[in-house]
Amino acid sequence: MSLQYQFPEDFWWxxxxxxxQIEGAANEGGKGKNIWDHWxxxxxxxxxxxxxxxxxxxxxxxxxxxxxxxKKIGHNTHRLSISWSRLIPSxxxxxxxxxxxxxxxxxxxxxxxxxxxxxxxxxxxMPIALQNEGGWESRDVVDAYVAYAxxxxxxxxxxxxxxxxxxxxxxxxENGYLYDAxxxxxxxxxxxxxxxxxxxxxxxxxxxxxxxxxxxxxxIGIILNLTPSYPRSSDPSDLRASRIAxxxxxxxxLDPSVLGAYPQELINIIRENELLPQVQEGxxxxxxxxxxxxxxxxxxxxxxxxxxEYVPNPYSPFxxxxxxxxxQMPGRKMNIYRGWEIYEKxxxxxxxxxxxxxxxxxxxxxxxxxxxxxxxxxxxxxEIQDDYRIDFIREHLKWVHQAIQEGSHVKGxxxxxxxxxxxxxxxxxxxxxxxxxxxxxQERTLKKSxxxxxxxxxxxxx
Numbered sequence: 001m002s003l004q005y006q007f008p009e010d011f012w013w014x015x016x017x018x019x020x021q022i023e024g025a026a027n028e029g030g031k032g033k034n035i036w037d038h039w040x041x042x043x044x045x046x047x048x049x050x051x052x053x054x055x056x057x058x059x060x061x062x063x064x065x066x067x068x069x070x071k072k073i074g075h076n077t078h079r080l081s082i083s084w085s086r087l088i089p090s091x092x093x094x095x096x097x098x099x100x101x102x103x104x105x106x107x108x109x110x111x112x113x114x115x116x117x118x119x120x121x122x123x124x125x126m127p128i129a130l131q132n133e134g135g136w137e138s139r140d141v142v143d144a145y146v147a148y149a150x151x152x153x154x155x156x157x158x159x160x161x162x163x164x165x166x167x168x169x170x171x172x173x174e175n176g177y178l179y180d181a182x183x184x185x186x187x188x189x190x191x192x193x194x195x196x197x198x199x200x201x202x203x204x205x206x207x208x209x210x211x212x213x214x215x216x217x218x219x220i221g222i223i224l225n226l227t228p229s230y231p232r233s234s235d236p237s238d239l240r241a242s243r244i245a246x247x248x249x250x251x252x253x254l255d256p257s258v259l260g261a262y263p264q265e266l267i268n269i270i271r272e273n274e275l276l277p278q279v280q281e282g283x284x285x286x287x288x289x290x291x292x293x294x295x296x297x298x299x300x301x302x303x304x305x306x307x308x309e310y311v312p313n314p315y316s317p318f319x320x321x322x323x324x325x326x327x328q329m330p331g332r333k334m335n336i337y338r339g340w341e342i343y344e345k346x347x348x349x350x351x352x353x354x355x356x357x358x359x360x361x362x363x364x365x366x367x368x369x370x371x372x373x374x375x376x377x378x379x380x381x382x383e384i385q386d387d388y389r390i391d392f393i394r395e396h397l398k399w400v401h402q403a404i405q406e407g408s409h410v411k412g413x414x415x416x417x418x419x420x421x422x423x424x425x426x427x428x429x430x431x432x433x434x435x436x437x438x439x440x441x442q443e444r445t446l447k448k449s450x451x452x453x454x455x456x457x458x459x460x461x462x
Contacts, residue, residue, distance in 0.1 A: 003459060003460075003462060004461075004462070005398060005401045005461045005462050006460065006461040007401065007404070007460050007461050008404065008411075009460070010411075011411065011412055011413070011460060012076060012077040012116075012364055012411055012412020012413070012414070013074055013075060013076055013077065013412065013413060013453070013456065013457035013460075014070070014075040014076065014077040014078045014079070014115070014412070014413075014414045014415075015070070015075065015078060015079075015414050015415045015416070015417055015418035015434065016078070016079040016080075016366055016414045016415070016416050016417060016418070017059070017078070017079070017080050017081070017417055017418050017419075017421060018080070018081040018123035018124070018125075018167065018421075019080070019081045019082060019083035019086065019123065019125060020034065020036050020053050020056070020083065020123065020124070020125045020422070021053075021056060021057075021123075021417075021421040021422050021423060021424075022056055022057045022058075022059040022417075022418075022419065022421045022422070023056065023058075023059045023060045023083060023086070024053075024054065024055045024056040024057060024058040024059065024060050024061070025058070025060035025061065026052075026053050026054045026055075026056075027054065028060065029060065029086065029096070029098040029099060029102060030086075030089060030096040030097075030098045030099065031083065031085060031086040031089060031096070031099065032085040032086070032088075032089025032090055032091070032096075032127055032128075032129065033085060033127070033128045033129075034083070034084070034085040034125045034126060034127050034128055035125065035126045035127075035128055035131050035135075035182075035183045035184070036052075036053045036124075036125060036183070036424070037052075037053060037054075037085075037128065038128040038131075038183065039182075039183040040052035040053060040054075046425055047425050047427050048425065048426050048427040048428070048429040049427055049428070049429070051422065051427035051428060051439075052427075053422055055439075056421060056422035057419055057420065057421050057422065057437050057439075057442070058442050060102065062442065062444075063102075063105070063106050063109065064109060065444065066418070066419065066435075066444070067106070067109045067110055067113055067115065068113070069418075069419075069435055069444060069446070069450075070110075070113070070115055070418060071113040071114070071115060072446075072454065073434055073435075073446065073450045073451070073453055073454040073457075074453055074454040074455075074456070074457025074458055075115050075418075075457070076114060076115060076116065076457065077115060077116045077117075077118060077412060077414065078110060078115050078116075078117060078118065078414070078418065079117075079118040079119075079120060079164070079223075079296070079366060079414055080106070080117060080118075080119060080120070081119070081120040081121070081122070081123040081125075081167065082103060082119060082120075082121060082152055083099070083125060084121070084122065084125060084126070084127055084145075084148055085125065085127040085128070086099040086102075087099045087100070087103070087148065087151065087152065088127070088148055089127070090127060090129040090130075091126075091129045091130035091141075091144050091148070092130070092144040092147060092148075095151055095155075100155055103155075103156060104155075104156070107119075107156055107159050107160060108159070111159060116161070116162065117159075117160055117162075118160075118162040118163075118164065118296075118366075118414075119152070119156065119160045119162070119163055119164070120163075120164040120166070120167050120223060121145075121148070121149055121152060121163070121164065121165055121166070121206065122145070122165065122166045122167065122169075123166075123167040123168075124167070124168075124171060124172055124182070124424070126141075126172075130144055131184060135176075135184065135195070136172070136194075136195040136198045136199050136202070137191055137194050137195055137198065138198075139198065139201075139280070141198075142198050142201055142202045142205065145202045145205075145206065146202065146205045146206055146209055149165070149206040149209055149210070150209050150213075153209065153210055153213050153215065154213070157213060157215045157218065158215075160218075161215070161216075161217050161218050161219065162218075162219055162221075162294070163210060163215075163218065163219070163220045163221070164221050164222055164223050164296060165202070165203040165206045165207065165220065165221075165222050165292075166202075166203055166222050166223065167223040167296075167298075167366075168223065168224065168225045168298060169196070169199045169200075169203070169222070169224070169253050170196070170224070170225065170249060170252060170253055171225065172195065172199075173192050173195050173196045173199070174249075176195070177189075177191050177192035177195050178192050178319060178320075181425065182424065182425070187317055188317065189273070189275050189317060189318035189319065190274075190275045190318075193270060193275045193276070193277050194277045194278065196252060196253070196277075197277035197279070198277075199253075200253065200256045200257070200287065201283060201286065201287070203222055203257065203290075203292075204256075204286050204290040205286065205290070206220075207220050207290040207291075207292065208286070208289075208290045211290075219293040219294045219362075220292065220293055220294070221292040221293055221294035221295050221296060222253070222257045222292050222295065223295075223296030223297075223298060223366045223367075224250070224253050224254055224257070224295065224296070224297065224298065225298040225299070225300070225367075226250050226254065226297050226298070226350045226353075227249060227250065227299070227300075227301065227302060227303045227346075228246075228250075228302050228303065228346050228349050228350060228353075229242040229243075229245035229246040229249070229250070229302075229303045229304075229305055229324075230242060230302055230303070230304050230305070230329075231304075231305060231306065232304065232305070232306035232307075232327045232329075233306075235307070237307035238305070238306050240307070240323075241305045241306055241307045241308070241323060241324035241325070242324070243265075244265075244269065244320075244323040244324060245303060245305045245320065245323070245324050247263055247265060247266040247269070248266070248320040248323075249303065249320070251263050251266060252266060254358070256287050257291065257292050257295070258291055258292060258295060258354075258358045258359070258361055259291065259358065260288040260289070260291045261284075261288065269323075273318055275318065292361070293362065294361070294362045294363065294364070295354065295358075295361050295362070295363040295364075296363070296364060296365075296366030296367075297347075297350055297351070297354075297363055297364070297365050297366055297410075298365075298366055298367035298368070298416070299346060299347050299350060299365065299367070299368050299396075300340060300368065300369070301340040301341050301342070301343065301346075302341055302343045302346045303326075304326065304327040304328070304329050305324040305325065305326060305327055306324065306325050306326075306327040307324070307325070308322070308323065308324060308325055309325055329341070335370055335371070335372075335392075337371060337372045337373040337374075337430060338370075338371045338372075338430055342370075342392065344395040344396045344398070344399050345399055347365065347399045347400060347403075348399035348400070348402055348403045351363070351400070351403035351408040351410050352403060352406070352408065354408070354409075355403075355406070355407060355408050355409070360407070360408065360409045361409065362409050362411060363408075363409060363410050363411065364410060364411045364412035364413065364414065365396075365400060365410065365412065365413045365414060366414050367414060367415075367416040367417075368393070368396050368413070368414075368415060368416065369389075369392075369393075369415050369416035369417060369432045370388065370389050370392040370432065371423075371430030371431065371432045372386070372388065372389070372430060372431055372432075373429055373430050373431075375431045375436070375447075382445065383445065383446070383447065383448060384436050384445075384447040384448065385447075385448050386447045386448050386449045387448065389447070389449040390448065390449050390452045393415060393449065393453070394462065397413060397456075397462070400413060401461075415434065415453070416432055417433050417434075418433060418434060418435060419433035419434065419435035419436075419444065420432065420433040420435065420436055420437040421433065421437075433447070434446065434449055434450035434453060435447065435450060
């Protein structure tokens with residue numbers, strides 16, 4: 001049978017998860033508290049249905065069953081994250097032997113099932129002990145992170161080839177330090193800039209440490225949520241708005257990670273607004289000489305912008321939105337449950353941008369997915385008929401395929417997520433998984449999309 005969309009040999013088919021969102025066992029196995037455990041304790045009302053990170057999807061106890069399901073639905077790769085506060089409970093110092101054993105079992109089990117583990121070191125989950133020292137505002141915390149990274153490389157580097165320093169590092173900057181959506185709920189652009197800068201420095205230092213270890217066939221990268229900023233029109237003021245939105249939300253991490261330097265226009269804007277971070281001698285060289293080997297690309301929705309309609313109030317706290325307004329394109333296709341636009345071609349535009357402006361760096365789609373509320377409504381004969389998810393993945397994969405035809409160095413596709421998981425302040429409001437999880441019983445059942453994905457992986461196309 002000839003396939004219309006055939007993918008390259010050894011294409012990575014799989015999914016992504018993160019520790020805090022699936023492991024559960026938040027107070028077991030010697031784990032220390034992270035900012036999510038703490039925030040839920042002090043403000044449970046911030047979380048949908050008052051559901052916190054204690055239990056989540058119980059991967060900690062059920063990983064063997066879950067890895068069997070990954071294999072069953074055609075995974076040859078899977079991205080997971082290590083919980084920093086599980087491995088090193090207070091963020092620095094003693095390593096927790098129960099955590100070492102757990103992650104070794106998970107990695108060994110994946111390898112035994114021909115699933116290549118891609119390991120991410122940081123997914124929004126700062127140990128609370130280090131957040132109390134200032135989190136990413138503190139250069140000492142950067143050093144603690146590098147020590148944690150070295151421990152992870154030392155413990156698991158003999159079996160893990162693909163490593164990532166951060167997932168979506170712009171998100172803690174935006175949500176934790178600008179828009180009051182994540183702990184520590186700070187609204188302060190100068191502190192936000194410092195957090196972003198220290199995160200980039202932490203990534204470069206971890207990459208330097210990784211390279212010193214000479215891991216056989218090892219590659220290290222970063223995972224960025226690259227959201228194209230589309231202008232309303234080709235009017236110069238709209239084009240400028242989209243360029244500046246792109247500087248703040250994409251290039252602030254993409255350029256230092258891949259090119260080893262910040263865009264000059266971004267530096268100028270930060271300087272004009274008196275927001276420059278504290279830097280140390282040698283930082284420029286550190287960034288220049290420790291760029292990534294591989295780039296994970298998370299894509300969910302486009303950002304559409306237009307020129308500002310009103311001059312911002314000079315007494316209000318600085319926000320990136322001083323430079324653009326959001327724009328709703330007429331006739332757009334929507335995921336009504338999440339309130340997000342669905343624009344499949346965005347994934348192609350990202351990959352072409354990487355090809356043309358970023359040396360066609362080796363990349364993969366590390367997250368792409370569709371969150372739906374009340375999925376049980378679509379259940380028939382014990383299976384969720386998530387045709388909308390199949391359509392979503394298929395239409396995005398067509399554009400990934402097109403990018404490959406045009407020479408993009410994209411190596412794989414990981415959906416968010418393997419199974420329904422706990423999602424930050426949204427808890428279980430929207431479901432994203434190939435696998436449905438009953439939060440009461442923890443029973444797993446495959447959705448229709450899981451069977452579809454299995455076929456795609458087996459045929460290496462559709």
